[in-house]
Amino acid sequence: MRAILMYGAGDVRVEEIPDPVLQQPTDAIVRIVRTCVCGSDLHPYHNMPASEDGTQMGHEFLGVVEDLGSEVTGLKRGDLVVASFAFQDNTCDFCREDVQASCRHGGFFSQAQAELIRVPQAAGTLVKLPVGEDSPLLPSLLTLADVYGTGYHAAKRADVNPRTTVTVIGDGAVGLLAVLSAKQLGAERIILMGRYKARTDLGREFGATDVVAERGEEGIAKVRELTGGDGTHAVLEAVGYMQAYEQALGVVRAGGVISRVGVPQYEEGAIGWGMFGRNLTLTGGPAPVRAYIDQLLPDVLDGKVEPGKVFDRTVSLDEVPDGYRAMDRREALKVLVRP
Amino acid sequence: MRAILMYGAGDVRVEEIPDPVLQQPTDAIVRIVRTCVCGSDLHPYHNMPASEDGTQMGHEFLGVVEDLGSEVTGLKRGDLVVASFAFQDNTCDFCREDVQASCRHGGFFSQAQAELIRVPQAAGTLVKLPVGEDSPLLPSLLTLADVYGTGYHAAKRADVNPRTTVTVIGDGAVGLLAVLSAKQLGAERIILMGRYKARTDLGREFGATDVVAERGEEGIAKVRELTGGDGTHAVLEAVGYMQAYEQALGVVRAGGVISRVGVPQYEEGAIGWGMFGRNLTLTGGPAPVRAYIDQLLPDVLDGKVEPGKVFDRTVSLDEVPDGYRAMDRREALKVLVRP
Numbered sequence: 001m002r003a004i005l006m007y008g009a010g011d012v013r014v015e016e017i018p019d020p021v022l023q024q025p026t027d028a029i030v031r032i033v034r035t036c037v038c039g040s041d042l043h044p045y046h047n048m049p050a051s052e053d054g055t056q057m058g059h060e061f062l063g064v065v066e067d068l069g070s071e072v073t074g075l076k077r078g079d080l081v082v083a084s085f086a087f088q089d090n091t092c093d094f095c096r097e098d099v100q101a102s103c104r105h106g107g108f109f110s111q112a113q114a115e116l117i118r119v120p121q122a123a124g125t126l127v128k129l130p131v132g133e134d135s136p137l138l139p140s141l142l143t144l145a146d147v148y149g150t151g152y153h154a155a156k157r158a159d160v161n162p163r164t165t166v167t168v169i170g171d172g173a174v175g176l177l178a179v180l181s182a183k184q185l186g187a188e189r190i191i192l193m194g195r196y197k198a199r200t201d202l203g204r205e206f207g208a209t210d211v212v213a214e215r216g217e218e219g220i221a222k223v224r225e226l227t228g229g230d231g232t233h234a235v236l237e238a239v240g241y242m243q244a245y246e247q248a249l250g251v252v253r254a255g256g257v258i259s260r261v262g263v264p265q266y267e268e269g270a271i272g273w274g275m276f277g278r279n280l281t282l283t284g285g286p287a288p289v290r291a292y293i294d295q296l297l298p299d300v301l302d303g304k305v306e307p308g309k310v311f312d313r314t315v316s317l318d319e320v321p322d323g324y325r326a327m328d329r330r331e332a333l334k335v336l337v338r339p
Numbered sequence: 340m341r342a343i344l345m346y347g348a349g350d351v352r353v354e355e356i357p358d359p360v361l362q363q364p365t366d367a368i369v370r371i372v373r374t375c376v377c378g379s380d381l382h383p384y385h386n387m388p389a390s391e392d393g394t395q396m397g398h399e400f401l402g403v404v405e406d407l408g409s410e411v412t413g414l415k416r417g418d419l420v421v422a423s424f425a426f427q428d429n430t431c432d433f434c435r436e437d438v439q440a441s442c443r444h445g446g447f448f449s450q451a452q453a454e455l456i457r458v459p460q461a462a463g464t465l466v467k468l469p470v471g472e473d474s475p476l477l478p479s480l481l482t483l484a485d486v487y488g489t490g491y492h493a494a495k496r497a498d499v500n501p502r503t504t505v506t507v508i509g510d511g512a513v514g515l516l517a518v519l520s521a522k523q524l525g526a527e528r529i530i531l532m533g534r535y536k537a538r539t540d541l542g543r544e545f546g547a548t549d550v551v552a553e554r555g556e557e558g559i560a561k562v563r564e565l566t567g568g569d570g571t572h573a574v575l576e577a578v579g580y581m582q583a584y585e586q587a588l589g590v591v592r593a594g595g596v597i598s599r600v601g602v603p604q605y606e607e608g609a610i611g612w613g614m615f616g617r618n619l620t621l622t623g624g625p626a627p628v629r630a631y632i633d634q635l636l637p638d639v640l641d642g643k644v645e646p647g648k649v650f651d652r653t654v655s656l657d658e659v660p661d662g663y664r665a666m667d668r669r670e671a672l673k674v675l676v677r678p
Binding site: 094097098099101102157245254255260263266267268269270271272273274276277279280282283284285 | 433436437438440441496584593594599602603605606607608609610611612613614615616617618619620621622623624625
């Protein structure tokens, strides 16, 4: 089959590799119908040391079940399914506590930008979709694999509700879907911090009431000005850089929550009196996307929300290297792939 | 009146200073019946630069209302009252959101080790006690001013409940009362990390099911061993040193909460993938003690709990310098003062 491999920073290739096969009785093989490039794929695209062994890429996909291990229940060949970006048994104590990224039999996918994928813990990972391969809903359904559930996680962890004011830091796909999620959870005031007008326009469509293009101290001052000097109860941080964390500390209201879903690209940060004295909470992490699919799917199927609007370019598998480049240059917000 | 002043590290003096007077119509003057020395008073006792101007000390007190400003409602001269360690109007938006340490008209006391004290925002800060000056409950009632409410805050912020396993780091008064609070909130497994047997024995009396005397990596290994390798859902950090924060990171379960009530003696700490990847939450801060007094008072009055057991020495105002020394040398857990 054809698959995407990264050989180092900036070096993305399409290659012919062996088809995956069932290894465990709990596995499935899925033929990928839609996959995409994630903002988090850009971190290795910037940093990966060059190597002669390529690394398969991609963790978001929906597709058709081609083969099933003997112990997989609840699925059959031909089912159209969406997967969570992390696989899990969905039965262990961590899964039941909604910390599925820490599942006792779990792990992260990194083989989804391909024609086929082996899915461990298929029964706990794949969710059957009640639509066909030609459904116009596929882009929105694909966001359930990661970016929508991840934006929703930011909002849930920050306990966003109708009484909460919200700042979202980052106008990437996750940030924009954090806006959408905050709106779904009832927030009436949602300030989006982002610099790219096409993206922040989509953010307004998703529910942002204010857009702050400034960053750093200037951005902090702007958000404070919009909130009577106090900042917002919830800050959903969907970037992952230290500057975004510092911005979050600057715009959060006393007693408020900084909820991170951007993978932190730093090891240490300010957690002293500036955080403690104001009773701030820092939370977040890899989303239990599998748990959220059940909650988010109905509104997607009904067309009440259209998270798939974050995709603004569609490419074939052969064009994926161009897709990475376009996202890296901010020419594309999020690239959909039809293998 | 006589009052305690600190002139630098280790330099605590008893001095004659002018009596406080009403300054605002919202003030009260209280004659102090009981005050005490706090673990957090030991930080300046170690670090305060020497100065010719002494600094008044103390933030925990109960006493009798001597004088009232014209706008103070709900209190009268002669009332026996307990104060929260921070004063607040108890009506502003932050107070209503239970972030009373960030009250718009609030501040922290530092004049309680004395014969008299001026109490700003008296109506929002003082709570009338239905007992007399000679009540044997006074030590327990005094803990409502800070250490009991602070231990309770740690447990509340960590959402301790009957399904939560708990580790408490620190066997000072706050740590021991965090144990008591976790027990009151229904926790069935409470591991206390502390090295002083007399204190950890009191911790067992308050509800600790296990005691781990080891610290650092060894202590972490011990707690993990006690919890099937996973750590506990809640970690209540009642120390404030970096070593305690690192210990907290080591013993917290994936998806769990580190709730700090020890004032952090550091500015930066690990908040990278090690925290994010495990969906950990970091929370805590100065407790909204005023809000908790209403919740905690009934069980103290009924004698159902005896948080006052943390006091193991009683001194006069003149003996307060000895009291600091005894707490610093771990000869006393917490020193009660009868001015």
